[in-house]
Each structure stands twice: as C-alpha cells, then as structure tokens.
Amino acid sequence: MAHLIYPHLCLFSYVLRDETQDSDERESFQKDLIAGTVYRYGRGDTEQYLITSAIEKQESQSLDNLKLLKEIVLAKTGSCDRELGRSWLVFGVLPEGEDPQNIVRSSCEILGIENLSDSADQWQGAKIFECGLENQHGIVALYSSLDEMKAIAGEALQEWLYLLQFRHKVNWAYGNTRQIKPLLSQHLFPKPSSIMSLTMQDVEVSELDLQNLTQDLKQNLTLLSQYTECLSFLEFQLETVKTNLENYRSRLSSMSAKGSHSFQKLSQFEQIGSRDVRQIERDIATLTIGLRVREKTTDTIRGLVELEQAERDRRLEAQSQKFQDSIAVLGVGVGSVAITASFAAAKLEDASIVQSVVKVVPAPMRVSPWTEGAIGVLMCSAIGILFAVLIRVWLFFGKGRKSR
Template sequence: MSDLIYPTLDLFLYALKTSLNTTDAETQKNKAAFLAQLPPDTQFNDPDIETEYLELTHPVQIDLNSNKKTLGGYYYPVRLNDTYGLQIDCSINNQTETQPAKSFTILKPEIEQQLNKELVTIGKTWLLSGWLPENSSQNPEDIAKDCYYALFKDTYWQPEKGTFLEGKVFEIWRSGNINQSREKVTTPSNNHEHHVIITLYPHRESAEKAAEFYKDWMGLFCYRSKISWAYWQSRLVKESLLNHYKQIEENRKITNINNSWQEKQSIANSRKILNNIDNILQQYTIDLLNLSFQKQIIEINLSNYQLRLALIQEKAGQNNQLDFLEKFSVLANKKYLPQITKDIENMQLGLQLLEDTINATRSRIEVEKAERDRKFQELVAVAGSVIATTSLLQSPAKDFCGKESRKDIFPKIPYFCDYPFSFSLIVGIIVGFIVWWLRKRLRS
C-alpha cells in the first residue's frame, strides 16, 4: 500500500487579462471571470499598471472553505503582466498520520468545484506533494505512480525524473490533439496540455522548505503555459491562413474558367470576385501578423522561463537535479520557434503570390473594361455618323424636292423625293460603315 504524510494538491491555472486587440469591455469581462473563482467577499485590487508580479488580494492567501473538516487549503491569486495566475491549494489536514495515495481522489473534486466554468484558461499545472513516513521502505516512484493514477486514470505513466530538496520529482506532460477546432481549445474543459508534477520529500523539513518555492513555480508554470498556448494558437492561425489561401485560389480559378468573349464574366461579376479576394487577403494579412505575434510571445516567455528556472536552481542549491525542466525550453527552441519561423516564410511567399494574383485579375478587368469602352466609343462614333448624316440630308432633301424644277432634275429617281427620310437613312448607314472601316484600318 502506498502511504505518505500530508498529501497536498495544488492547481496552478492561468488566464489572459488582455491579449492582442482586446477591448476594454473584454478586459473587464476577463477580470470578472477570474474574480468569480474567488469567494464573494474577496478584497480584490487590480490596478491598471504594468507589473511583473502582483498579489491581488488582502490577505494574499484566502482560506479555502470546505464542507469537509478533514480538508484545508487556500487561494492565492496574482497577476503576471497581462496574465492572471491562481493557485488553489487543498490538503488532508493531518500532518502526523500517513494517508493512502487514493486520498488525492478527495482533493481534486474539492478544487474543481471551486472553479467557474466561464473562465477561459491558457494553461494549468497540477502539483502533487507530500512526505514519506520515517524509515519508509517504499519505492518513491511506485508511490508517485499510485498518486498519479488516483487522479488521472485515462493516461499513461511515462515521467521525467529529477531531485528537489532531497526529494524525488516526477513530471508527466503531453500535448493534446492539435487538430481540435478553435471553439474547443478556447474552453477550459478542452485544455490542450496535460501537465503534472509530483514531489515526494523524505521528511517534513524538506516539504516545508519546498513551500517557499510556490511563487517561483507560479512564474515558471505561467511562462510555460504562455509558450504552449502561443504555439497552439500559431497552429490555428496557420490553419486559417491555409483556408484563406484556398478561398482565394478558388476565386481566381472562377475568373479563369472561361476565356471566350461569349462566356467571359461580366465586369460587375469580375469586380465582385476581386472585392471578395481583397477582403480575404486583408484577413490573410492580419493572420500573418498574428503568426509573427505568437512567435514573439514564445521568444519573450522562453527567455523568462529559462531565467526563472535558473533562479530556482540557484535557490535550491547544487544538490538538486531539475534538468528535466530544461527539456521544455529545448523543445520550444528546436521545434516551436523554427516551425513558426518556417510557417511565416511560407505564408509570406503565399502573400506575394496572392498579391500577384490580385494584380493580374485587376489588370485583366481593366483590359476588359478598356476593350468594352473602346467598342462602346466605336459604336457611338458609327451611330453618331449615321444620325448626323441622316439629319443633314433629310431637311435639304425635302426643301429641294419641293421646288418646281425637281421633276426636270430627278425624273428617273422619284424615290429620293417620295421618301426623303428613308433615303437619308440609307446614305447615313453607308457613311457609318465607311467610318467603321476607316477606324478599323487606322487601329491596324
């Protein structure tokens, strides 16, 4: 049987206060959702200032009121720049008697029922801790495994291992399905990363000293969460960019389907397609900037993560092995950042191709419009010559045919005087044909 003393479960969760393009109303909504995690009478103070680490309540730790007298704990809310952080601590209120590993099954529901489901988290970490009974012969990894399976029955045990303050540390983490929809990943129940740390100390003194590192863990887990969240968002942005590119390609193909004059798209329809492409391209450009923004988030928080980890290692002393925590920064350096950098390069090339497509489409429309304007002008010129000739001939013909001498002058073409308008129209058409022929010869 796996026993330990003072089993304690801490949840570190994080939510954005502000983000890219967040409005004041959205910021206030995020603040209200975070405040809803705390007891109703909490004295909450969140001034509108930039700060690396700010404790938000008075007192800084708020007692966790549980219906179970055997449990104790507290809330510890803070703000780290643009991110809210909350530690919820719950433990078996007994520091002398051993408890079974399955005690964690009592602690987790107690924490989860304190959470407001409307809070959109960007990451969370579960920290399990306790110390071993004196002269214990149990294998610490077996105990840690039992503690883990008491909380997470649907996952597997493949921990990273280390030592911390003479105790054994085990880290289990994995990423979720990157192909989830945007709607799913922005809800707390579909958090994209599973991250658990179990620390088993050899005695009470080590466990009490470890409690001094909670603020350090708060910062370290925050930077980690923001890195994972930014990479996750970058995958969604990339998917959006690809969708925009496909839509523009579909619109481009529509304009190229028919090439014959009889089947060409009308100018109005072509302009409608061009406007559609322009609108999609604007969103494409915004997404491309967002992709670069996610890269910057990773770079900033990766630097902070490495700095915070170095401070923890220095504070803990040389007899501690926390190298396993450095594997995450290596992953971010060797996978996350190069992947986003490559995506940005590819999508910028795609942007250039899309702009070329729009310019070609716009040029084609202008050529078609110019051709139609020319044909219209030609029609106006021909029609004008016909009308002008008809008008010029009709009135003189009437006057001339009305004279007494007309019978002697036109005895063989009475049609000229009997139907002056028709005769003028025929002459006008002949003149119009001559004008059309001359314009055609001049263009060639």
C-alpha cells in the same frame, strides 16, 4: 497504496483576461479536516489561479486522500473557454523507506496524468518529478523533512506559479498555430489548372468572359485578405512562443540559482519550445511562398479584368459616338430640307399671287403648281443631302486629326 506525510494538492490555472490592471484576491475555505485557499492574481493579460488544499494532519497519510482533495479543488474551479492551461502540484514529506516512484505513480494515476518521470531534479531540499505533457501536466515535490517543507513552501508556490504560466503560454500559442495551419494550407495555393489557364491565355482578352473573371477576382481578393490576416496571426503567435520561452528559461535559471541545483528534467521543455519555434518559422516561410503565388494570380486576373473592361468601354464609346454623329448628320439634313422647303413654299405662294393678278402672260408659258412643287422637293432633298455629306466629311477628317 503509497503514503505521504502531510500531503498537499495544488492546482495552477491560467486564463486570458481583458483587464490590464493588476489585482490580488484571496479566499480561504474549510471543510472538516480539509483546509485550503484560493488565490487569484491578475497580471497583464493573464489571470492566475492557485488553489491549495491539505488535510490538516501532519502525519503519514494514504495517497487515497488525494481523491478527496482533488474533488474539493475542482469544485472551486469553473469551466472557461479562455483557459490557457493548468498544472497539478503534489507535495509533502517523503516517509522513511517509501519509494518515491510509488508516490509519483499513485499521484499521476489519481490525477489522470501520464507518468513519464523516470528521474528527479533536486531543488531546495526536495526531489522534483515532472509528469505528463501539455495541459495534462503535474509536478510532485517530495521534501526530506517537515520543517524544510514549511520553510520553503510559500516561496516555492510563487516560483511554480510563474514558471508554469510561461510553460502553458508556450503550449497555448503553439497549439493555436496547429489549429490555423490546416485552414491556411487548404486553399492557399491556387489550383495548377487555374494557373495554367491564365498563363496560357492568348492576348485576345476580349474573348474572356468578364463576368467570370470579375467573380474570380473577388474570390481571390477575399482569400488573399483572409490568408494575410491569418499569416499575421501566425507571426504573432510565434512572438508569443519566443517571449514566453525566454521567460521560462530565465525563471528556471533563477530558480536553479536559488536552489544551487540545475533542473535537468524541467529544462527539457526549453528544447521542446525551441523545436516549436523552428516549426512555426518553417510554416510561415512555406505559407508566405503560397501567399505570393496567390498575390501574383490575383494581379494577373485583375490585369485581365482591367484590359477587358477598357476594351468594352472603348467599344461602347465608339458606338455612342457613331450614333451621335448619325444624329448630327440627320439633324443637319432635316434642318436644311426644312429651311429650303420653307423658302420654296414662300416663293411658290408669291408666284401664285402674281399669276392670279397679272393675266397678260400667255397660257403656254405658265408652269403648273405641281411641277413647281416637284422642283421644290427635289431642290430641298438635294440641298439636305449635300449638307449631310459635308457634315459627314467634316466629322471624319476632324476625328482623324484628333487621333493623330
């Protein structure tokens, strides 16, 4: 097993938070020869956790001790579904004659990180190795002397704290886009069969089923709202990636200036982040096209529903008006008959009174009451029909003038 002088194990963890006020907390712990500190920094929308641990023996030690340090560090952390990501940092003094690659390989094996480091950057007297991908990520910093490590360790931890935060925010935001894209792509484009059925419809909208059309309209409006919101979410994540990638680039440049060396390995993340930006931009462009197709389909269905509804309303209005006209004609006819009948009944009553009083009229000249009643009924019916016909003609010509 490889050895390292005065090995330290640190964990950087980043969690989303709702508070906006900055906060700083510090807690030290001690267990046998292992000493450590838990730092908690609240910055903006992110909670930064830095947990450091070391065996207080400033001598060469087996890297097997990292297993114990890892166990203690993990005991100080909790599970959180809002964690953006975490990175490990192993640093110490490289013993004389020790192969740096053996230290990197052993450290990655203990921490469960894939060892992808084949070369090292130089920064402030230390060889810097970057290992792993995304959240399974680690850095090994090997100093040439103990005094040099003590002089720079505190400042270096602060630099790593912010640099790694920007890195994890880029990966976190890009990961969000990968989760939501399949959901967007699933039903974004309408089925070709549904598009053809709408575009090939005859103008005879009245034959369409209004109920089915209304249901289709509701479904399309729901999908349209969901995809518009998701597309806005993608655009927000794109801006998050861009902002934190620029912050990463700026912080790395500042660190390079302090150490008078450029980071060849760590700067490769800038290329990965730029690739992520281009991918999200392509996704947004593709999904925007699908959204426009969905919008046009929704507008078409809405137009068909409105046409069919207007046609049905027109038919109902015509039927209602026809019924009202019939009632009006019937009412006039019945009223006319009633008035005429009342008048005729009064006349018949007067005639019967006269005949009962005046007896000088010869019997053959008299008209029987039944005949007079029949004549009255015929006259009432004729007058009622005449008034009904006149009202019907008046309504017909009156509507004709309104329609013109």
